[in-house]
Amino acid sequence: MVMTSEQRVGATEIAAKGRSPWADARRRFFRNKAALMGLVILGFVVAFALFGNSLAQWSNEELDYNVMGQIVELGGPSIESGHYFGTDDLGRDLYARTVQGTQISLAVGLVGALIACVVGTLYGAVAGYFGGRTDSIMMRLVDIFMAVPYMFVLILLLVMYGRSITILFAGVGLISWMEMARIVRGQTLTIKGREFVEAARATGVSAPVIILRHIVPNLLGVIAVYATLLVPLMILTESFISFLGLGVQEPLTSLGALISEGAGTIAYGTTWQLGFPLLFFCLTLFGLFFIGDGLRDALDPKDR
């Protein structure tokens, strides 16, 4: 990445102090025990999602005819049968299904947060950089968007356009960029008055290039913090919709869909169907929240 003039100025100042702001942030982050714990938990969940299948003795689609019809008696978690987490009510291996659900949930979180970040950052940076009437119209629009009950609109969209996973992935991101846009706009307002932006403008650099090359790189800290905090929110949104049966459709599954299945069958005594997906759901959120909080403490200039 090309160094912006501000970073260069920063670098000389730091040479005197002997550490860069990023190294500083890293040190603060690693001293934070909760954040480290979050990192370990998330590492475990990600490893489970990526490599969990290699331990599975059943695929996520196979039906185990031995336990079919007697799930309550035979479908429980056991090492001998190879169903570490038991089976679901159709006799599918819950371990393999949980691996799959974790993969989908993490993917929704990442893709959703990425979309929200890109849209929010560009929107906020444009509004902040141009200022004036453009800014007030754009931010008034954000105000209006924020009053819309998004979950309902997203469900409306999913129903109309056939509950496709693409719409779900894009939708959860597209309903959450407004907060990001506000934060980025606020930061842009302070950055655009700095000398290096003025210098760029004076040498005739075009507005889109100034925004992308000089303003956005200086916002990376803030963006990183809010992106990490967005991921769990995306996972929550997707799980909510899948819990209602309107999100991810069979044969795909997500943690929300698995929790929904488990919640529907607890009356028959198959508690494991709720327990294992729920455990991974909570672990994922825990890890992400702790990391997000840790990053905020480490990077947010307000708290220094």
Next chain:
Amino acid sequence: MLSYILKRLAIAIPTLLLLIVISFLLMHSAPGGPFTSERELPPQVLANLNAKYGLDDPLWKQITTYVWGIVTEFDFGPSFVYKDRSVNEIIAQGFPITLTYGLLSFAVAVIVGVSLGVAAAVRHNSALDYAAVGVSIGAQVLPNFVMAPILVLVFTLWLGWLPGGGWQGPEYWIMPVIALSTSFMASIARITRSSMLEVLTSNHIRTARAKGLPERRVILRHALKPAMLPVISYLGPAFVAMITGSVVVDIYFSTGGIGKAFVDSALNRDYAVMMGVTILVGALTIFFNLVVDILYGWIDPKIRY
């Protein structure tokens, strides 16, 4: 103050109109009309149906009729699936139920959350403080759709204390309210605690203590009001999230509120009911945000009108 309220209203009303128009256009652009089914309808029948529901009018006329119906008579039109019922009837059936447990959950979340937060801040670094922080971190990962099955598992299936679903009396309210309020209670407690800690170190509190006021009075009269500002600004988003959460409660506890009507209509593709519920929820949200803004302006003397 009046001009502040008027300014807020000037934003709220166009927002609402825009919401109605957008959801109408969404519905209009949906692939397949409301009468698309596996059984192909004869063209004359389809034409008659379209004429009955006004779907053969030009788009602008449909929009104005729809908006006009809502604004003047609060009429959301007929349901597309249930021939003999209007959207109003379907919503009116569920709305009081949603309102009952919704308001209860909101009250529980605010009262318990604020008390917990204040108690934790006042006894900073005590066992109570750590317990409150622990509870609020734990409850963060317990949204309504996680709480609901856990509550049913524990209180209905294991202990047998509470009915697992239905809506017949106060004992049916308990689990929906707990499921809906837990995560918000936790957030409110966390926000209250940190803002209270900040306020307690400020100068006016030191002054209040220095002039010998009893600690109770310092906390309740001098610290609580400024500490409530961040909590109040959280109430808007919390309200939206609670209405959204009511959908899960309605489905899981069979309480029969508007969330049930929404999901049923989503599964039936009854766009008229879906739009009706979306607009109603949007209107409630806008109204609530207005109330929060006014409350905020009233509590914080520094706010510029």
